Amino acid sequence: SQTIHQWPATLVQPVGSPLSLECTVEGTSNPNLYWYRQAAGRGLQLLFYSVGIGQISSEVPQNLSASRPQDRQFILSSKKLLLSDSGFYLCAIYPDRNYGYTFGSGTRLTVV
């Protein structure tokens, strides 16, 4: 079965500081990978997705970027965080179209 590792679990960063969130996957190869963000008490907003190494699709223009340097590694970055970047960031894979997404445990980011 697939396992998603996300770290850190929580992060408090000052405005203007850089960000790097990492997601790694075990138990599958060439998965579709996704970054979602969830504001407090809200639904999920798709940020980026990738169907292969080096292939990134951006859904929301903002100061965030994503990269997929390896098949099972997905990185979310920012050069300068904004207060509005606060939220719960979730990485997900879609290993089986007969089933559904598998989500990581998430990173709660607070920008202060």
Added chain:
Amino acid sequence: SQQGEEDPQALSIQEGENATMNCSYKTSINNLQWYRQNSGRGLVHLILIRSNEREKHSGRLRVTLDTSKKSSSLLITASRAADTASYFCATENSGNTPLVFGKGTRLSVIA
């Protein structure tokens, strides 16, 4: 952008009662999925129903899909306190397009 809209936004019931949550969407879909999220955790997939299916069961869960009305419902029977969570519907529109999630229904089951 959000396609699915869950109704109600919040639901509070007594243990043992049934809980029904509804989801409406706007465009044609390949499938519709329901997820559960415990507070502060990642989402867990519950059930997937394809556009050519009308009803699906999994344990105490029953999902219906009405493509003519672009709506789905999730029924949890004989609810337990452990069912307390937020429930989200998500739609897959076509091919490799990512899931689009609704805003969720927050269910509280009181023991």
